[in-house]
Amino acid sequence: MAITMKTASYKIIRDHDRCIECLVCVRQCSNGVHRWDEDYMCLVSDEAECVNCHRCVVFCPTQALNVVASPLDFKTNANWRKPDIEQIYLQAETGGTLLVGMGNDRPYPVYWDHLLLNASQVTNPSIDPLREPVELKTFIGRKPDTVHFGSEGVEGEFPPQLELDVPVMFSAMSFGSISLNAQKSLARAAVETGIYWNCGEGGLHPEVRPYADRAVVQVASGRFGVSVDYLKSGAAIEIKIGQGAKPGIGGHLPGEKVGPEVSRTRMIPLGTDAISPAPHHDIYSIEDLRQLIFSLKEATEYAKPVGVKIAAVHNVAAIASGSVRAGADFLVIDGFRGGTGAAPLRIRDNIGIPIELALAAVDSRLREEGIRNTVSLVVAGGIRNSADVVKAIALGADAVYIGTAALIALGCHMCQKCYQGKCNWGIATTNPYLTKRVNPEVGARRAANLIRAWAHEIKEMLGGMGINAIESLRGNRLHLRGIGLGPKELEILQVKAAGE
Amino acid sequence: MRRRIVCNFDVCIGCRLCEVYCITSHSRFPHDVLKAFKLDGQRPVPRVTVEEEGVLSFSVSCRHCQEPECTKSCLTGALQLDAELGIIKVEEERCIGCWTCVVACPYGAIRPSPGERKVAVKCDLCGGTGEVPACVANCPNEALRMEVWVEEG
Ligand code: SF4
Ligand code: SF4
Ligand code: SF4
Ligand code: SF4
Numbered sequence: 113m114a115i116t117m118k119t120a121s122y123k124i125i126r127d128h129d130r131c132i133e134c135l136v137c138v139r140q141c142s143n144g145v146h147r148w149d150e151d152y153m154c155l156v157s158d159e160a161e162c163v164n165c166h167r168c169v170v171f172c173p174t175q176a177l178n179v180v181a182s183p184l185d186f187k188t189n190a191n192w193r194k195p196d197i198e199q200i201y202l203q204a205e206t207g208g209t210l211l212v213g214m215g216n217d218r219p220y221p222v223y224w225d226h227l228l229l230n231a232s233q234v235t236n237p238s239i240d241p242l243r244e245p246v247e248l249k250t251f252i253g254r255k256p257d258t259v260h261f262g263s264e265g266v267e268g269e270f271p272p273q274l275e276l277d278v279p280v281m282f283s284a285m286s287f288g289s290i291s292l293n294a295q296k297s298l299a300r301a302a303v304e305t306g307i308y309w310n311c312g313e314g315g316l317h318p319e320v321r322p323y324a325d326r327a328v329v330q331v332a333s334g335r336f337g338v339s340v341d342y343l344k345s346g347a348a349i350e351i352k353i354g355q356g357a358k359p360g361i362g363g364h365l366p367g368e369k370v371g372p373e374v375s376r377t378r379m380i381p382l383g384t385d386a387i388s389p390a391p392h393h394d395i396y397s398i399e400d401l402r403q404l405i406f407s408l409k410e411a412t413e414y415a416k417p418v419g420v421k422i423a424a425v426h427n428v429a430a431i432a433s434g435s436v437r438a439g440a441d442f443l444v445i446d447g448f449r450g451g452t453g454a455a456p457l458r459i460r461d462n463i464g465i466p467i468e469l470a471l472a473a474v475d476s477r478l479r480e481e482g483i484r485n486t487v488s489l490v491v492a493g494g495i496r497n498s499a500d501v502v503k504a505i506a507l508g509a510d511a512v513y514i515g516t517a518a519l520i521a522l523g524c525h526m527c528q529k530c531y532q533g534k535c536n537w538g539i540a541t542t543n544p545y546l547t548k549r550v551n552p553e554v555g556a557r558r559a560a561n562l563i564r565a566w567a568h569e570i571k572e573m574l575g576g577m578g579i580n581a582i583e584s585l586r587g588n589r590l591h592l593r594g595i596g597l598g599p600k601e602l603e604i605l606q607v608k609a610a611g612e
Numbered sequence: 613m614r615r616r617i618v619c620n621f622d623v624c625i626g627c628r629l630c631e632v633y634c635i636t637s638h639s640r641f642p643h644d645v646l647k648a649f650k651l652d653g654q655r656p657v658p659r660v661t662v663e664e665e666g667v668l669s670f671s672v673s674c675r676h677c678q679e680p681e682c683t684k685s686c687l688t689g690a691l692q693l694d695a696e697l698g699i700i701k702v703e704e705e706r707c708i709g710c711w712t713c714v715v716a717c718p719y720g721a722i723r724p725s726p727g728e729r730k731v732a733v734k735c736d737l738c739g740g741t742g743e744v745p746a747c748v749a750n751c752p753n754e755a756l757r758m759e760v761w762v763e764e765g
Pocket of ligand 3: 165213214519523524525526527528529530531534535536537538539540
């Protein structure tokens with residue numbers, strides 16, 4: 113192999129006292145790192161190719177393997193850090209844009225970790241969720257301006273709603289960007305736990321059609337897989353304008369991933385790049401967006417909520433307000449930690465804003481304008497656990513979307529190399545040898561377990577706050593306190609400082 | 613009642629951990645992979661084999677057939693149906709190592725043991741003790757399951 117200035121990022125430590133030479137590591141690594149050498153008569157590892165996905169580590173039956181960051185030292189320099197230098201080597205070699213998978217991993221503040229929840233003491237006693245019911249039911253969709261009660265309860269037409277048993281949904285991940293088995297796992301888990309999944313912009317594969325009544329179907333600029341039948345088969349429609357991981361950038365599924373199944377599902381020729389351009393070519397104003405929203409409502413006979421997904425960017429509140437006025441029944445705001453199969457590294461790391469600030473700004477603005485009640489807010493982009501969910505709801509969200517967390521439940525080890533199509537965990541790949549690594553039965557069980565576990569924890573946290581229904585927490589920022597935040601950040605979050 | 617292990621080839625990932633754990637469970641250290649491979653001088657052969665061709669892979673062990681070729685072909689009657697356990701067993705004392713059964717088995721599920729006195733070895737459902745067999749218990753993708761069926765006629 114030609115000399116490259118890029119050095120290996122990881123070092124593989126094999127404990128030969130433990131290694132039984134079963135070659136499981138050799139068979140499991142899709143990057144061809146481990147191999148049996150006939151001359152040495154032992155196992156050798158080509159570390160340069162290792163992406164640190166932990167597949168070999170987890171599958172080794174004797175725990176003989178460890179993968180660590182390469183100890184190779186770069187001269188200590190506060191300005192030129194190792195990744196900065198390595199990226200230049202790579203660009204000097206290839207002349208190309210740097211690509212990455214998954215979300216922004218720069219050390220920007222995580223505001224969830226600067227927010228603390230309340231708990232009741234003495235007055236307004238806390239609730240034990242094991243003895244008393246705590247309600248997590250959430251409805252996503254437009255709420256009517258006025259409600260009339262008659263002898264039969266609420267009278268008159270009610271706008272279409274999604275009914276969620278837990279205020280969490282699986283965010284948009286198309287077949288092609290993730291494997292069919294991974295998508296099937298999430299779809300089944302959504303049905304089992306009474307939530308929804310989002311099929312992304314790739315159309316609906318026949319094998320996930322049985323789960324379509326729990327699916328949010330996406331309409332992106334590429335219009336892949338979109339037909340009246342597709343729109344009608346989902347529970348809700350989401351117009352994707354932007355994505356947190358790459359605001360202002362369109363989607364691109366490389367031709368190698370467009371095999372026969374993906375090509376049929378997306379309705380595009382075999383082996384062609386599936387490019388969803390950055391702009392929708394029929395949307396240049398809020399009025400244009402309104403036209404698309406109402407075309408979709410018309411096509412589905414006003415029976416399904418239609419939402420708009422935007423990335424969290426600088427003037428997100430104004431954009432959100434416009435989208436609500438254009439007729440969106442729900443708004444999805446995706447923060448800059450949102451994941452993706454592939455994004456240009458500079459875009460992912462430098463564009464957009466944290467979801468916490470975006471959510472607070474949007475919720476405040478919609479309230480000021482008196483239209484918050486007409487729309488549901490769903491936030492996404494780096495929701496890691498049930499406490500993040502509770503904080504998001506207290507900040508004003510109706511529900512959250514999880515993507516990365518759901519994939520981690522299926523086995524993803526965050527190697528961030530999804531764009532290579534060689535995902536060793538069978539998730540971000542369409543290679544049939546790798547996709548069978550996700551057994552949909554196992555995947556569905558794991559993803560459903562995650563939702564159930566979070567539901568228990570959310571109930572416990574609500575109980576501790578003395579709240580018996582998630583609806584009562586929504587936008588109740590008095591249940592939050594900020595810690596380690598400046599006055600401007602507290603002002604945007606509209607949260608008091610801890611101790612106040 | 614009869615029993616056997618079936619493999620779902622849609623999710624068998626060809627890792628061969630079933631072989632590793634089969635070896636272990638028939639070794640001197642049935643619950644310790646490391647010791648089985650490092651300390652058992654006469655490590656057993658796996659009674660399950662993984663077949664691979666392109667993207668297809670599946671593991672195959674004795675089918676515990678309803679009309680077994682092996683019991684019919686065995687010269688000494690060492691291979692017999694154990695009616696109680698519902699599986700085909702080898703009675704090692706009676707095996708003379710003629711390998712007629714190895715030739716007769718259409719699945720290649722029988723192989724010679726290592727060691728001085730070679731005898732036929734094959735899947736015994738880990739002793740048929742009722743415990744989940746090692747390959748089923750340790751298949752990381754749940755590709756294997758025990759099938760129990762009632763004999764016809
Ligand atoms: S999987 Fe573990 S025991 Fe098997 S060859 Fe690899 S390092 Fe050795
Ligand atoms: S790429 Fe993954 S499987 Fe391959 S050696 Fe590295 S950690 Fe192990
Ligand atoms: S989905 Fe696969 S390739 Fe992407 S980060 Fe996770 S393990 Fe790595
Ligand atoms: S352990 Fe399971 S997945 Fe691995 S080769 Fe055996 S049957 Fe296949």
